Amino acid sequence: xxxxxxxxxxxxxxxxxxxxxxxxxxxxxxxxxxxxxxxxxxxxxxxxxxxxxxxxxxxxxxxxxxxxxxxxxxxxxxxxxxxxxxxxxxxxxxxxxxxxxxxxxxxxxxxxxxxxxxxxxxxxxxxxxxxxxxxxxxxxxxxxxxxxxxxxxxxxxxxxxxxxxxxxxxxxxxxxxxxxxxxxxxxxxxxxxxxxxxxxxxxxxxxxxxxxxxxxxxxxxxxxx
Numbered sequence: 001x002x003x004x005x006x007x008x009x010x011x012x013x014x015x016x017x018x019x020x021x022x023x024x025x026x027x028x029x030x031x032x033x034x035x036x037x038x039x040x041x042x043x044x045x046x047x048x049x050x051x052x053x054x055x056x057x058x059x060x061x062x063x064x065x066x067x068x069x070x071x072x073x074x075x076x077x078x079x080x081x082x083x084x085x086x087x088x089x090x091x092x093x094x095x096x097x098x099x100x101x102x103x104x105x106x107x108x109x110x111x112x113x114x115x116x117x118x119x120x121x122x123x124x125x126x127x128x129x130x131x132x133x134x135x136x137x138x139x140x141x142x143x144x145x146x147x148x149x150x151x152x153x154x155x156x157x158x159x160x161x162x163x164x165x166x167x168x169x170x171x172x173x174x175x176x177x178x179x180x181x182x183x184x185x186x187x188x189x190x191x192x193x194x195x196x197x198x199x200x201x202x203x204x205x206x207x208x209x210x211x212x213x214x215x216x217x218x219x220x221x222x223x224x225x
Contacts, residue, residue, distance in 0.1 A: 014081030021086060025059030027169045028152070031213070033176040037146060041180055044110040044143035046134065050203060051122035052162040053150035056173050058117075063087030067109055067116040069094070069102050071123040094123050103133060110141035120199070127162045128222040130200040135183055135192050144180040147199055149206025153214040163219075174210040178202045 038047060047066075049057055064087065070080040071094035080090050091109075093102025106116065116137075120130035138145050151174050152167035167173060181199055183192060208218050 014078050014085065017078070018082045018085035021055060021059055021082065022062065024055075024167055024169050025062065028056075028059065028167060028171060028173045030056070030060055030173040030175065033174065033209075033213070035175070035177055037177045037179060038148070041144045041146060044113050044141060045115055045180070046110075046137065046143055046145050047115070047117045047148055048120055048130075048134065048145050048199065048203060049117070049148045049150055050128060050162070050207065051119035051125075052127065052164050053207070054117075054119055054122075055165065056150045056152060056167060056175065057148070058083065058086055058088075059167075060173075060175070061088075061117060064115075065089060067091060067106070067114050069106065069116075069118060073123075076123070088117075099133070103136060106137050107141045110137060110143045116143075120203070121162070125161050126222060128200075128204065130196050130203070132192070132196060135196050135199075138181070138183040139185060139187055139192065142182070142185070144182055145199060146180045147178040147202040147206055149176045149178075149203060149208065149210040150174070151207065151210035151214045151216050153216055172214055174213045176206045176210045176213070178206050 047057065067089045068083055069091045070076045070083060072092050080092065083090055091102050091105045093099050110116065118134055120134045121128055134145065137143065152165060152171055154168045154171050156166040158164045158166060181195055183195055204221050211218050
């Protein structure tokens, strides 16, 4: 019975969940701060937000043809169907399975001018730690990396590895955008690591600003305390 449900769950559950995301998105009042730092970037770009806050970006940017990377896991099968229903284009792969193929495919679409929305700490963490794959995409494609911090009120924080945030209907959301980053094609490993740490720091700082704007508590950063 459990095996049967795992097989059919993506098809059965994805439709209602996609509808729920749309409904919540329609009722949310989304405040944006410095959005021109993202919208004003010419050419290919990647919107970089933490995995825990991805549902807000999914609601805001639905039906714009943005690309996302979805893992090859069973949960990824369901997420893939949900994002496709929301009008995103998907590439399958993760750090565990299909990662190299996903990286190659992402670079290909970015070189064609695509916009991607990615979670540098996904799909399995560590929470709030930017992984190097997104820097490799930027180096090889020439795209811009635009950090964003996201908060909502009211909300539910799930007991998952990333304390995933579920916004409640008729609430408020805030998205704070930061300055774009670019990685030179001849950047050294040391220079790439410096950019990774700066991007990670910006993402945390922007999320904290979004929390403050909505009167939400500031959670400790990974490794703090």
